[in-house]
Amino acid sequence: MIEPKILKGFRDYLPETMIPKKNIMRKLESTFESFGFSPIDTPALEYTEILLGKGSGETDKQIYRFKDHGDRDVSLRFDLTVPLARFVSLHYNELVFPFKRYHIAPVWRGENTQKGRYREFFQCDFDILGSNALTADYEILLLIMAGFESIECENFLININHRKLLNGIIDHFGLLDKSQNILQAIDKIYKIGKDEVVKILMEEEKIDAAGIHGILKTLRLDGDFSKEGIKGDEIFTVLHSIKDIISDEYTVYADELLTIFQYLQDAGNLHKFAYNPAITRGLDYYTGIVFESFITDRMNFGSVCSGGRYDNLTGLYSKNPVAGVGASFGLDRLLALLEDKEQIGKKQTVSELIIFNMNNDFIPLYYKLADQFKNAGIKTEVILDKQKINNQFKYAERKGVTWVVIAADEEFKANTFNLKNIIDGTETKALTVEEIIHTIKG
Amino acid sequence: MIEPKILKGFRDYLPETMIPKKNIMRKLESTFESFGFSPIDTPALEYTEILLGKGSGETDKQIYRFKDHGDRDVSLRFDLTVPLARFVSLHYNELVFPFKRYHIAPVWRGENTQKGRYREFFQCDFDILGSNALTADYEILLLIMAGFESIECENFLININHRKLLNGIIDHFGLLDKSQNILQAIDKIYKIGKDEVVKILMEEEKIDAAGIHGILKTLRLDGDFSKEGIKGDEIFTVLHSIKDIISDEYTVYADELLTIFQYLQDAGNLHKFAYNPAITRGLDYYTGIVFESFITDRMNFGSVCSGGRYDNLTGLYSKNPVAGVGASFGLDRLLALLEDKEQIGKKQTVSELIIFNMNNDFIPLYYKLADQFKNAGIKTEVILDKQKINNQFKYAERKGVTWVVIAADEEFKANTFNLKNIIDGTETKALTVEEIIHTIKG
Structure with missing residues (x-):
């Protein structure tokens, strides 16, 4: 007899967990479709050179990679973004742009397992490709909001920032050459605290106290800042004050944020959003507006939906540059939320x-x-x-x-x-x- | 720049194909759930020893197998049945039997590609586990019928046979020791024709003409038999005539078929079913009633939904024997049907x-x-x-x-x-x- 065991980092979904998971997926799909986003799918297996692309040490180590029967070097996808870039490059002439798509599918990463981390998990991505319009950013934000509402999650807050506006502030303090390290340090401020960020910037980056405090003060990160960011009318006050000090080439980015927050206020949705200058996301990928969403009574979950704008999705695979903006719901975190609220495990069947x-x-x-x-x-x-x-x-x-x-x-x-x-x-x-x-x- | 190519035997789903595919999946899911079948999911990757089980030369050659980061021998699942057996064995004490589940998910086989065959494809399985009741067989048949109806496929015919009743007929002609080879030959009758089947049985199996013709005559496969099997009232006539000649130990199997066809007649559904003695399915797996479904105006597609009853799903992994009955829709064939009817490729978006x-x-x-x-x-x-x-x-x-x-x-x-x-x-x-x-x- 063979022992019926399962690989570490993988899991079975019994009905009591699969039923709520499917419900979440269906509600999100229905929300995406209500905005005119169409489903696509790509293979689980791709040529390794496609998936690794530019590659990064971390990805290389985690990827499930092997030789197939034809001795091809193949790998299991580790996200849905790289396959999307390959997909858009390959089918460029068949697609109509702006191309609005969603993709809910499993990805695989052979990373060290910890609580709540799996080696197989579902991603739930949605993007608008081929549009530089600010409306695309706005629409993705509306869609995140509608997604949370569809699954009856009320206590969410969508934090917004602009990568290029941050650069404007850093430039104002004459520190643009150290921009990447400053952003990485600020990104950690909620985890390690303000004092630790200051220490890193002074000791490791040799930045003087005046510059650091200037940046943090401008970003309202110097005092008792809230983890939930800047809210309500204060958003406009802060953005205008930033706009006043940065040089002209950067004011367009402040205006982009101002426009989006104005749209949200006009639509009566501003209370679901915050301007949060501490959020910077993956530095090598996003190039414009970025966002992270939190469940306000479960801040320890981290971001359950994040994304942003990127300049050139297809650069590695094609001469046709395709800009985009999109986000991704973390299905495992949404499911953990239901578990937390004891809405999971009650029903072993769909039968009524x-x-x-x-x-x-x-x-x-x-x-x-x-x-x-x-x-x-x-x-x-x-x-x-x-x-x-x-x-x-x-x-x-x-x-x-x-x-x-x-x-x-x-x-x-x-x-x-x-x-x-x-x-x-x-x-x-x-x-x-x-x-x-x-x-x-x- | 990296060429944006895709592995042979794999494919992208653009919206114009993914939208109808998702529609089919949703309609089938909704049908399964209307009967109280709950969704489950299992990992794409499993220990190779679990997946290969008893193993067969064919599977071993096709499976995507490799060493993971922990030097474990792992493989991508090649069907959803072996993982189900492992799942039921592992979670035996957590499940309530009869356990009704469905599972729609991709599987991978590195076989030689041909037209319409892919190395990654979706299976759509549904089973009732842990019940020996004939009602379970009946319910699976009703569910197949409801599944076809849900996707507005009207011209289907579900062919039913009973593996053990066939043995009764073969035994009657004193050929039980050659049962497996006879069944394999009969299974090919629609492909190679009656004369070729007779030739194989005479030349390769050294069975005398009287035995062969006796079996074929009893099964109504000796004359101008229809590919669609025996229909309507003739079903009862034929089954009663078979019941009359086989020995007592086998009549229970004729009665099982008679009961099911009687239920179908009482419910007014008999015209969607046929008794087809030429259908035997995988010999090592199914042990009772078996079925294959055809689209009558697309007979060249082969079976688009097939399955049957099996005695002991969990035998390899557990001492708890679990019987079952189930079937599987071929999503690719259903999708090909829509393509054939030019119902695919018209819409590049879900937007209305x-x-x-x-x-x-x-x-x-x-x-x-x-x-x-x-x-x-x-x-x-x-x-x-x-x-x-x-x-x-x-x-x-x-x-x-x-x-x-x-x-x-x-x-x-x-x-x-x-x-x-x-x-x-x-x-x-x-x-x-x-x-x-x-x-x-x-």
């Missing part, structure tokens, strides 16, 4: 109603009855084999189903049936199918 | 309506307007940047969208808008949002 089996002779009748409930949108199971009624109740309880229908000779003759709610124990006899549907659908 | 951009100042208003359509279930895009109206029409046409809304100052003041159908060219001015929704939803 179980029809008990009082006699195998009624099988065709039970299934005809089930059809009527199914046609009304009620997920209905028939107990497959006659057994003691107590066992049938036990089955329904263990599966977590609320409603059962009990029917034998008399009931089929009268065409009315007995409905029991096994949560509260109430039973109603002699209901028509329509009455049962009405009761279940509430 | 595009709101033209007459002036970027209206952006917040355009998105507010879009919200009203989205809330009514209409997938709505906003043109991101102001451009010549001809370009906006061109974009809508290339994407395959029918409806566009045109609005500027006057329209927002009056709160009525212009709707154009760009397929037939009709334009209606000054419609309220409700009137537009009503027109689009027909």
